[in-house]
Amino acid sequence: MTADDSGATPRDVDTGDDAVPGAPDDGSAGDSARGGGGAGDAPADGSAPAGTDPARAASEGAPAAREADDENTIAIRLEQLILGADRRYTPFQAARGAGVSMDLAARFWRAMGFADIGQVKALTEADVLALRRLAGLVEAGLLSEAMAIQVARSTGQTTARLADWQIDSFLEGLTEPQDSGLTRTEITYPLVELLLPELEEFLVYVWRRQLAAATGRVVRAQDDAEMVDRRLAVGFADLVGFTRLTRRLEEEELGELVEAFETTCSDLVAAHGGRLIKTLGDEVLFSADDAGVAAEIGLRLIETMTHDETMPELRVGIAFGTVTTRMGDVFGTTVNLASRLTSIAPKDTVLVDEAFAEELGRIGEAPVSEAEAAAAEKAAEEGTGSPPPPYRFALQPMWQRPVRGLGVVEPWLLSRRD
Template identity: 85%
Template sequence: MTVGDTTSGAGEEPPSDSSVHATPHHEVDHTAEPTDDPLAIRLEALILGADRRYTPFQAARTAGVSMDLASRFWRAMGFADIGQAKALTEADVLALRRLAGLVEAGLLSEPMAIQVARSTGQTTARLAEWQIDSFLEGLTEPPEPGMTRTEVTYPLVELLLPELQEFLVYVWRRQLAAATGRVVQAADDDEMVDRRLAVGFADLVGFTRLTRRLEEEELGELVESFETTAADLVAAHGGRLIKTLGDEVLFAADDAGTASEIALRLIEAMSQDEAMPALRVGIAFGTVTTRMGDVFGTTVNLASRLTSIAPKDAVLVDGAFAKELVRHGDAPESEAQAAEEVAAAAERARLAEKEGREVVEEPPLPTYRFGLQPMWQRPVRGLGVVEPWLLARRGKTGS
């Protein structure tokens, strides 16, 4: 796992084909020089925390890690093929040494360490792009005439970098604590991977037509507004945002009641924004495989299919989801049942009044939050015939 000389970066260079290879989804090019601008060079050093001084082979040798393992780590993190350019820093050496050390100590298996590198690389790549885009929006006009973007950026980065770094660690710890709590509550090891969850897709109707009509900037603002609203509502009501796909978001919740509240809140929020197209939501309940922060399985596929057939400004759910709502008392089995319960309560009250007794409801009349209306059965591609249910707030279904 290690190479012989771990004390020096000098020595014979390996063939170019043993260098780092590209990963298309979150590729990072380390070979691009920061030009001859001294301020640009200082800016890069400020962000990286050190100057470039190692080739990949030298970094691996100095870290005491085989070039093969180092290449797999870098590939997983999304580092592009840099040949043997001198582009790596002391921070790269330290990261290699730490990750390989976890494997050597038996704290992580090698495949698990690769997964850690890949998940971290993919997540932080998107985070970095997102933050840079946000910062650049405020840098379209320099504060003083003649200032370059680098001159504007350097003091901003110098101030923001340590604060954002601390904030990143804080948010990661909070999210890690929440994820750990969900694992601890799992009944057994199988439930940690395969869990029963409510999974929902929320999709903007007619988005393809919008892309032809709106300017790029307008389209970007619309997508950002949709994703922000969705993320806020999902988090506020106890769900988890799995991913955003531009005109669609995927979320999950531990129970059907939480997922119902999220879905209806999304519909209500979007309908109040005149700039937003209509929204449709599909939710299914069942066994879901969770891996690398994503969800997979038939339940997820069914939720996606339900979304595609849902009317605009409406929520469609599957039969298993409807049963969960009924089982937990969040919805009646039917509007007829709810009407019978109300009629029975009214009759008890009438008799009590006639007999001069105090009206005491035992048991109290159920307070249903949601209503369910059965829809026509229909074939769904790849899943057979399903019977969707239209979900609404109580009092907006049936009649």
């Protein structure tokens, strides 16, 4: 029975004592609801804690208390601005108002990455509506319960990282105080007020564009099996000697180097038709539907980094085969093989597996046998045969070697064809 069926609203429901997740645990709501904290916390009436000198507390603690109150006030105003509503409901009331069980509500909230907050009145109308929408998709049969939780988890993880980046990198630079009379906190509110609607619209635009691109990739699959388990080219690009750099560079320098590396890789992968799966500090993982696209990306990464004197050497490993995709990530033996190839690749080179080499040959991007290609070229010059395709890439077989967990593999060195 939903809240509407019973005639009850979230305000009509008594709160419980079970600890359940609700909203990001910033500590402000939780502390006020608990009515106190650990040893040394001031009582709710504002008097000095037991065992302290009231006069000393008044003289030494008042400025700090006023400063803390001011910061809390601005924090609450910022939260209201961003969320667009006041805190009105406990998690129990929100679940009841959305017409879902507490168990399902807790699973949704945890999947979105929100901390357990007990029964603090910290949720808004938007939280109730989000629960109602997810539950409605399940009730309508559009999503299974497990899939709805996956939607919540993938969205929560992605947007959490985006929000952290925007606060740590974006807003931090923009809120540098220009006037000594204003603090960074005081500058933040009007800035967020101006940026919020613009960033919100831009986020939706980019998401729609990415959704359209992802949908296009799926519908181009040749059969139902390939819509989930698809044959892709998967590559890793890894900075050589990164561990040594971490000991030699200052933290700020190291951060700038990693950011420049990730930016370069992201731009090159996108520009040439690949997809950046994730970044891992000194390593990036990318994929491409086409082996020729992946080969171009791998070589472009090496060429770009080689000409940048501020960057360490790079090595790239690419494999081709069946890949399982889940929540925007890729898994399987093909991914593991690409990682192993990267670890054994000489600096400033691209190593590929045998399946990738064969795929390049199949689509006419590289001759698997240079001898056969040379013979075909000679026959074409003599007028006794057809010219070979205009190969873009060259492949050189390397020594077979055992690879941990994958048996013996035969790497191929990828290069541009002269």
